[in-house]
Amino acid sequence: MEKIPILRMGRFLLVTIQVDLYDRLAENLESDLVHMVRKTGARGVLIDISAVSIIDSFMGRILGNIAMMTKVLDAETVVVGMQPAVAITLIELGLPLKGVHSALNVERGMELLRSKIALQDGESQDDDIYHSIE
């Protein structure tokens, strides 16, 4: 199968990675995700990697790319379900997954995204209040 399905859940998109990402699959995923964020106006992307037992620098870069691409479209990316061994490997390899947030599972990832969105929206609301007080 050449595509990884992207599921829409309200304001968020959910992707579960179950197969090893090779070049073309990763490119398709990046492209599909960016198009979906634009099409749906999603505010967050959740990437579940609970089935991933080995992470390498290629996959680390793909996750970082996705986070940066979605960020410029105003959507945060959260990686969820990382196995302990993967976390150890990431740090030992010196791959800190720049710009990628992480959470223990999908539910906590959604909470994190909700709080980030509330914060962003809250900030703009605060600005409004500030202006109205003036």
Place this chain on the structure above:
Amino acid sequence: MEKIPILRMGRFLLVTIQVDLYDRLAENLESDLVHMVRKTGARGVLIDISAVSIIDSFMGRILGNIAMMTKVLDAETVVVGMQPAVAITLIELGLPLKGVHSALNVERGMELLRSKIALQDGESQDDDIYHSIE
């Protein structure tokens, strides 16, 4: 990878099928799902098959099995994201996916599950009202 990840989303469990199901993988999925339903007390299971382009009698039976197994644990199963070609094949092969509900996408699947749960809970509430009037 020998396991398909099962994601918990509130009262529901979500599974996306991205790889061809062979015997052992299917058995693991059935077993994992039943254990997860019991452990989490989930009321519904969503199985996304949007990445599945070919469905055969084996996979049809697996989906039917999962629906029956979860049903006895008081959880409904909804298959979501079926491709049009798969729907055609299912009917032409005479595989009606007995006991399996279906919905266009995850969001509609969740709505369907919510309405089913509300109906079930509503029925028991009605009973309570009936008794209290008595």
